[in-house]
Amino acid sequence: IKNLITGEKLDIPPLLVEQYPVLKELEKKIREGQLGLFDEK
Numbered sequence: 001i002k003n004l005i006t007g008e009k010l011d012i013p014p015l016l017v018e019q020y021p022v023l024k025e026l027e028k029k030i031r032e033g034q035l036g037l038f039d040e041k
Helices: 014-019 021-032
Strands: none
Touching: 014 021
16 A cells, blocks of 8 residues: 555555545545645645
8 A cells, every 4th residue: 555655646546445445535635735745846
């Protein structure tokens, strides 16, 4: 799973999302910038 997050692009396979719904929520939070994992300049 740690290999899915690569800098600018977050790519979670749909099958993985089906198995782990929490990833979809995590992706949403990352895209909204709530987790602060990515520094957007």
